[in-house]
Amino acid sequence: MDTVQIDFLNIDQQWDKKIKHCHFDIYHLSGWVAASAIVDKGTPMGLMATYKNKQLFLPIIIRKIDSAYWDATTTYGYGGPLMDKSLSDAEADYMLQAVKERLFAKGCVSLFMRLHPIINKDWIPTVGKALTHGLTLMxxxxxxxxxxxxxxxxxxxxxxxxxxxxxxxxxxxxxxxxxxxxxxxxxxxx
Structure with a gap:
C-alpha cells in the first residue's frame, strides 16, 4: 500500500492559499486559527497529509505539556479536516491513522478533533472515538x-x-x- 506523506505547515496566508481548493469555512483560515491559538494558549500548526496525490488538511493548535510532550486540538468551532472530494472514507481513515502515528512519534499524547457539521457530515472517522452531540442548525x-x-x-x-x-x-x-x-x-x- 502507498505511504502517506505528512507535512507540518505554518498557519499563514500560504496556508489559506493551499486550502482554497477545498470546501472550507472560516474555522480553517489562518486568522481564526491564530485567534483560537491565543485563547487556547497554544501554537497554530497545519497538517497536510498526501496519499495517492490526494490531500487532507487539518489546522491544529499545539499545547505544550512539558519539554517532551504536547497535545493538540482543532479550533473552537468546526475546524475539522478538509479533504479532497475524491477521497473515500477508507482513504481518509487511512490518512488520519498515519497522522495519528506521526503525531504520537513527535510527542503528541492526544488530539481532540471537532468535525465540521456540513463539510464532514458524511464521514465518521474510524480512528479514535467519535461522539455526536446533537443537531447543528444552519x-x-x-x-x-x-x-x-x-x-x-x-x-x-x-x-x-x-x-x-x-x-x-x-x-x-x-x-x-x-x-x-x-x-x-x-x-x-x-
Missing part, C-alpha cells in the same frame, strides 16, 4: 430578511428586538492578542 444566507426572520425562534426574536431597543451595535475589531483575550473572557462569562 441558515441559507442568500434568503431574504423576511425569510430569515420567519425561521427565527421567538425567544431569539425577543432578544434581537431588545438589543435593537437598547442600541446594541456590533463592530469588527482588529485581531490582537489583547482583543482575543478580552473576547474570550466575555464569552466565558456568558
Amino acid at each position: 441558515s441559507d444566507l442568500s434568503q431574504s430578511e423576511a425569510a430569515h426572520w420567519s425561521e427565527t425562534q421567538n425567544r431569539h426574536r425577543r432578544g434581537i428586538k431588545k438589543a435593537i431597543k437598547h442600541n446594541v451595535v456590533t463592530k469588527i475589531e482588529r485581531l490582537t492578542k489583547a482583543s482575543a483575550l478580552v473576547f474570550s473572557t466575555i464569552y466565558k462569562e456568558t
